[in-house]
Amino acid sequence: MTAAETLINAPEFTVSELSSALKRTVEDAYGHVRVRGEISGFRGPHSSGHCYFALKDESAKIEAVIWKGVHGRMRFKPQEGLEVIATGKLTTYPGSSKYQIVIEAIEPAGIGALMALMEERKRKLGAEGLFDEARKQLLPWLPEVIGVVTSPTGAVIRDILHRLEDRFPRRVLVWPVRVQGEGSAEQIAAAIRGFNALPEQGRIPRPDVLIVARGGGSLEDLWSFNEEIVVRAAADSMIPLISAVGHETDITLIDFAADKRAPTPTAAAEMAVPVRSELFVEVSTLARRVVICWQRSQESRRNELRAAARALPAAGELLAIPRQRLDGAASALPRALKANTHAHFRRFAASSARLTVRVLRGQVAQARQRLTVSGERMMHSARSLLRIRRDRYAGIEIRLKASKLSNAKAQRQAIARDRERALRLAERARRALATAMQRQQARVVHSGQLLAALSYRSVLARGFALVRDEQGAALHAAAEVGPGAYLSIEFADGRVGATADADRAAALPAKPVASEPKPAAPRRAVKPVGQGSLF
Template identity: 45%
Template sequence: MSDLIDSPAQGQNAPEFSVSEISRVIKRVIEGEFSHVRIKGEVGRVVRARSGHLYFDIKDDNAVINSICWKGQAAKLATQPEEGLEVVATGKITTYPGQSRYQMVVSELAVAGVGALMAQLEKRKAALSAEGLFDPDRKKPIPYLPGIIGVVTSPSGAVIRDILHRLRDRFPRKVLVWPVAVQGANCAPEVTRAIQGFNALTPGGALPRPELIIVARGGGSIEDLWGFNEEMVVRAAADSDIPLISAVGHETDTTLIDYASDRRAPTPTAAAEMAVPVWRDLTGHVAQLEQRRLGAITAAIDTRRQRLRDLSRALPKPADILAQQGQRLDMVSARLPRALQMAATGKGRQLAQTAAALRPQILRTKLTQNADTLGRLGKSFIQTAENGLERRSQSLAGLERVLNTLGYEATLMRGYAVVRDETGRVVTRANDAQSQRVLEIQFQDGKVKTTG
């Protein structure tokens, strides 16, 4: 270093250095003097590169320092840089020889004071509200009696004990605890993963999906609760398909997850009270409903019994109905012998009249007459049949003579013949006969087959 600054410039004996050599010396000097610094200022331009690195400015009224946060460290920052946010940045000052400028490599970033945090909170709240994440229409009803409740909180704090104790006193339910950090740099990503993880579970699976989620934490300062103001947590709560109750801090504490949740509880204990009804109150209410049901049934039966009694008064007595029918039976029974006697007398007269027509002499005469009629009809039928047969025999003999005269067999008797092919079809042309392999010729006294 002394060679660069104190070398004599007499003559041509001064040493020459390259640009890279000078840049390395400057970088070594600056990093040696400013290896660990804390700078307070306002965040200016913010650029997140595709590589994951963060580039932003830290400025005050008179100067600007270009800053960079490498990808691996950017994800661990407790506070993400936002334009206009007053912060305290911790890191080192280095140079960038490619552009002959110096810059700060940031390893930690914190908000400078509560006022700056509140300003950032209001700005973020307005932006998320403008997206509709806090709209009442997005909020889902809390189930009356969830079978499984998922709790996102620290497993070692008093919060989980208070929730479990209150659930056990009111109405014991199955509880799944997703352990998370409830403050610090890991708070926001772990709470986000917990909400998304509960939603990713399969209903009825080996690890059942909860029907309600409680995100809980005890009270603290705004810095302690800041993880529940992060955008990723708010979006996870708003996108949750499972109804979600936020119970972060004490009653006076408000975080952005409270606006995105389906219901806000002032304390973790109050969240447990919202989640389930009181078992004794519920059983008492059921007992009252049972008493009302039994009372209603009894009153309905009494009403119908009274109605039946009223209707029965308008009906005649069974004894009166039977007495009337009995009297009618007596009257019919008294008339029955006389009616039977009169019917028998009438039938007797009809029988005498019919029997008079059935004397033996009359029957013999009828039989003789019918026999004579049958004999005459029989002779006439036989004569008619014989005449008909004779006429049909003569007609048949005439048809036979005509057939013998006109049939082709009579033609054969005069010296003709019939020629057929092997299929039995008659051949009438010489050309057709020459094309056949086998011919059958029928003469008067028989058939002869020829082959060509």
């Protein structure tokens, strides 16, 4: 058997069957795989939410896809140029005859990649101004309430509480969160924003300072505090925030966005509150200094009062001159009262001498004369004013009559113009109506002539007849008439009922030989309308 016969005898596959077989082979041979490579061609999620890119190394490249739901749950998001280790399922895409990996998890390949990602994110957020010193807030000197964002089961919260108890006990509100693993960054950011969202005088008091704390660990363990959502939440916090993540050598991006960075959670508690015993000593020192200052001030004022008392004269010397003046005034008072009474008496006597009956009558006469003159002047003024008003009203009346006459004349002219215009419009309307009626009558006459010309009744008048069946449909050929069929024959002057003969061949007329055949008239499709049809 030749090679050609062997190829002919091979089973045939459709393209879809072959693609499906290859897909099953690849998925069965390579289930879940881990692939290390550099992300290439990543431009962010597609409009559908899925991510499409490629993983490459020095000599090969493989297409990769991350579905929308998986991408939303990922802790590390893919970025262009980042070296990662991807875990997923190898499969094929029949639409373009290529194989690809459907990624289910992704992680940076080593500490170097994490550091590169962290530096790139630091430059990006720093360019937005999230790390500027101008944004930093001062910590309150003695906060009433302290908010702590950390894990409730770790040693961090115990260290913070013990340190606060030793230095200065304060009320502590703990917002429990996960400090590493999937979803931890979202919980930390939500806790910071939740503390800021508390009302000032609400049932739950709003903290005066926040502490975001976690114990030490590797860079991967502390990576939640490098996420962009956590850094932005810390930068947007209106409550002063202390970052206490890891040990003194551990650096995270939240340290740059926080208002203060503490090397350890214990140091964060020390930054938040002062030492109570030191405050007691300082308050006692200040109280003692206040008492000493008060004593010195009182002694100084006492000495000043003594000096002022020595400089003042005796009480007798101060009252001697006023007493002498009082004695002189008391001795002069009787003489002054007598002289004042005598002066008032002389004034009253002079006034009573002037008030005689003759003087009073003269004053009354003068007042009556003045009243008479004033009345005459008032009457003259009223007459003059009345005459002026009467003349003015007469002028206004004349002007009003003239205006009334001119207005009536103008109105009559306007009415005359409107009447003429209405007559002209009526004449035009009459002529237009007559013209329209003539046009419509001409159209009706023309339509009647056209109807008479096209009607089949004019054909019937020339001696033709219209044959119909029992249903009233026009018959066009003898072949449509069956033996014994009932026919209705319409002439120009009426209709006649008839029955078809059984022998159709004998009823057909003989074909003329000598005369030339006339061309057959074209058939017209006739609908059963009211006026009928010849054909």
